[in-house]
Amino acid sequence: MTPQRILVVGSVALDTIRTPYGQAEEALGGSASYFSFSACHFSPVSVVAVVGQDFPVTHRDTFASRDIDLAGLEEAPGRTFRWRGEYMAELGHAHTLETQLNVFADFHPRLTDAHRRIPYVFLANIDPELQLEVLSQMRKPRLVLSDTMNYWIARKPDKVLEVLRRVDVALLNEEEARALAGETHLTRAAERLLEQGAHAVIIKKGEHGALYHSHDERFLTPAYPVVALTDPTGAGDSFAGGFVGLLARLDRGDGAALRQAMACGTAMASLAIEAFSPARLVETTREELEGRVRELHELVHYDLFPMF
Amino acid sequence: MTPQRILVVGSVALDTIRTPYGQAEEALGGSASYFSFSACHFSPVSVVAVVGQDFPVTHRDTFASRDIDLAGLEEAPGRTFRWRGEYMAELGHAHTLETQLNVFADFHPRLTDAHRRIPYVFLANIDPELQLEVLSQMRKPRLVLSDTMNYWIARKPDKVLEVLRRVDVALLNEEEARALAGETHLTRAAERLLEQGAHAVIIKKGEHGALYHSHDERFLTPAYPVVALTDPTGAGDSFAGGFVGLLARLDRGDGAALRQAMACGTAMASLAIEAFSPARLVETTREELEGRVRELHELVHYDLFPMF
Numbered sequence: 001m002t003p004q005r006i007l008v009v010g011s012v013a014l015d016t017i018r019t020p021y022g023q024a025e026e027a028l029g030g031s032a033s034y035f036s037f038s039a040c041h042f043s044p045v046s047v048v049a050v051v052g053q054d055f056p057v058t059h060r061d062t063f064a065s066r067d068i069d070l071a072g073l074e075e076a077p078g079r080t081f082r083w084r085g086e087y088m089a090e091l092g093h094a095h096t097l098e099t100q101l102n103v104f105a106d107f108h109p110r111l112t113d114a115h116r117r118i119p120y121v122f123l124a125n126i127d128p129e130l131q132l133e134v135l136s137q138m139r140k141p142r143l144v145l146s147d148t149m150n151y152w153i154a155r156k157p158d159k160v161l162e163v164l165r166r167v168d169v170a171l172l173n174e175e176e177a178r179a180l181a182g183e184t185h186l187t188r189a190a191e192r193l194l195e196q197g198a199h200a201v202i203i204k205k206g207e208h209g210a211l212y213h214s215h216d217e218r219f220l221t222p223a224y225p226v227v228a229l230t231d232p233t234g235a236g237d238s239f240a241g242g243f244v245g246l247l248a249r250l251d252r253g254d255g256a257a258l259r260q261a262m263a264c265g266t267a268m269a270s271l272a273i274e275a276f277s278p279a280r281l282v283e284t285t286r287e288e289l290e291g292r293v294r295e296l297h298e299l300v301h302y303d304l305f306p307m308f
Numbered sequence: 309m310t311p312q313r314i315l316v317v318g319s320v321a322l323d324t325i326r327t328p329y330g331q332a333e334e335a336l337g338g339s340a341s342y343f344s345f346s347a348c349h350f351s352p353v354s355v356v357a358v359v360g361q362d363f364p365v366t367h368r369d370t371f372a373s374r375d376i377d378l379a380g381l382e383e384a385p386g387r388t389f390r391w392r393g394e395y396m397a398e399l400g401h402a403h404t405l406e407t408q409l410n411v412f413a414d415f416h417p418r419l420t421d422a423h424r425r426i427p428y429v430f431l432a433n434i435d436p437e438l439q440l441e442v443l444s445q446m447r448k449p450r451l452v453l454s455d456t457m458n459y460w461i462a463r464k465p466d467k468v469l470e471v472l473r474r475v476d477v478a479l480l481n482e483e484e485a486r487a488l489a490g491e492t493h494l495t496r497a498a499e500r501l502l503e504q505g506a507h508a509v510i511i512k513k514g515e516h517g518a519l520y521h522s523h524d525e526r527f528l529t530p531a532y533p534v535v536a537l538t539d540p541t542g543a544g545d546s547f548a549g550g551f552v553g554l555l556a557r558l559d560r561g562d563g564a565a566l567r568q569a570m571a572c573g574t575a576m577a578s579l580a581i582e583a584f585s586p587a588r589l590v591e592t593t594r595e596e597l598e599g600r601v602r603e604l605h606e607l608v609h610y611d612l613f614p615m616f
Contacts, residue, residue, distance in 0.1 A: 187533040208513065299527060
């Protein structure tokens, strides 16, 4: 087994967040951060993102403490992307209080030749036109996973669909899947997305788990039953990190690998939401991670026997 | 294997229902009906319920066509219990337009000596005081499953909790579990109910499946991905029928049996909601049922392998 390198193109941010369980000021955030600290437990990661000149050196040190290559982390003149948000009792939705795009407003992913040869890729939630630009520069990647958000589905649905058609797996939450498919019923929405040209979709259902749907495979993972829920930020990107992470580690994309990769994604998401920022992802161990994957397996596993 | 008889105490009703997919007038309904037509595929069923003098003989014939004993179906002077409801696009909640309790208003379960010796019991949603009356008459049943509703949780929470403590498994939907436990977070709500004295609970999450939670077992079944959704009425009672049905058929209550019983419940619920009234439950075959249980198993099954 030779773990393969993973490329992530996304955001690195400073988050100020309040939830019913506490708050964090200018904590390390952004899709590329959550993804990297999740995926790096499985395979080495290279980040392509941008920060401002004010990006704290302690955060760089945190990345450096793991197998994460920051050569593609551009430092642009100006301030780092900042997000301020709040979660109410339900924790289902973030209420954005303030978004300062800062240097992220002009982010244009710059890929080196080394980046272009990386075989596993996560296109985090950025403008779908930038995602397409990155895709067209990649040299035969083995697996590309993409993410998006309602903002782009509402403004550039054709570009979002073009990304969907060109990647191997598209990650969407329930609302995004319904909006993009134009179909409320979730199973039908997943089928509609395949008809529209997607090869495979993963629909994230929050506390209800995640569904993998392709022409050959239909698979469901429940959420890990987290009790110490603290901050839902980054759950989706952490899921993506565990999912791509295991596949890159195994260098496989068959059904058995995909199914366990869904469990790895679920386990990483469960860790991410137990603390503010990717703190739990940074400190977790292989033992803890294996324990959660095993628990998830036990939660659904049984040996079918004849009934009649 | 000697399939054991099952007793159900609940309602037999005439339902008039409108959903986005059609409507039904005075169709056979009621918790005992859905339960019986589901459970009878696994084991013989005895019904204790009440109907009025206007109860159509064709419905009696439908029961008689399956292994369902109606000796305990009392015919009281007056009209049969009627319910009129409507489901909107979301299908999550029924809007009750009219409830005519009629003969059900004075329903007082009358158990014969034969009824009292039946080893598997489903106490469908009736006044918890009546459920307790039935319980105190039973002679050492091997497994009792109970159901309830928000109406009783709001009015007689202590009685609902007393039932919970005295049965083997209590069936609740998400809202009912949250209301009874006084806890929003579902995993914590389930744990709180065990602390309050429940031996085991099954929390029904609709399209998100069902969770079994006891001191020894925690198990999750996804919902069967129904495409031909027509009328959600009776899903919970049909689930109960498949669950108790398999356990009574096997005469077992161990973890392996419980897990497959959850899948049987899920399969029966998925059939129930594909048509108005228990029509699909009446006509289904062992082959179809086994097929759905197998599909549910495939949806979550994988063989765990070492990752590191």
